[in-house]
Amino acid sequence: MEIIYAVAVGILAGSGVWLLLRPRTFQLIMGLSLLGYAVNLFIFGMGRLAVGKAPIIDSQLGADPARYADPVPQALVLTAIVIGFATTALFLVVLLGSRGLTGTDHVDGEEPDQ
Incomplete structure (x- = not known):
């Protein structure tokens, strides 16, 4: 199981x-999320x-903490999941604002020459 993990x-x-x-900024946001x-x-x-083990030690049982x-x-x-969700929402708002101001979603704000 540790190898798969x-x-x-x-x-x-x-x-x-x-x-x-x-x-692209959307790919950047997805990379930060991953x-x-x-x-x-x-x-x-x-x-x-561990599967099926209690998360809290009961002192009355005197069991081994391992x-x-x-x-x-x-x-x-x-806590990190909640903070990550909030920062992703903030990044998306900044992404939309940047796209509205520059007209592109490139990280540097410029389309590449083609």
Whole structure:
């Protein structure tokens, strides 16, 4: 399972970087989103990949803490999703404003010579 998880994070990060290098602003925004998803998955994976384990340690049971999932990465990823959604909305508003002012959606504001 760890190999599949690592490959998924790698594909998302690679695709995000490739889209960041494209000349259009919409591709840039999609690249930032994919890169954000890759980072979120990476942070989520730092809390141990475990299926069916409780997220909180019950002190009355006196159980081994290694049997439980870590809730901190889950909270960090949830916060990052909300912040990522807000910044994507802001980027889209700036994209629309820039396209209205310049008439093009290229990152540098100029159409390439053809």
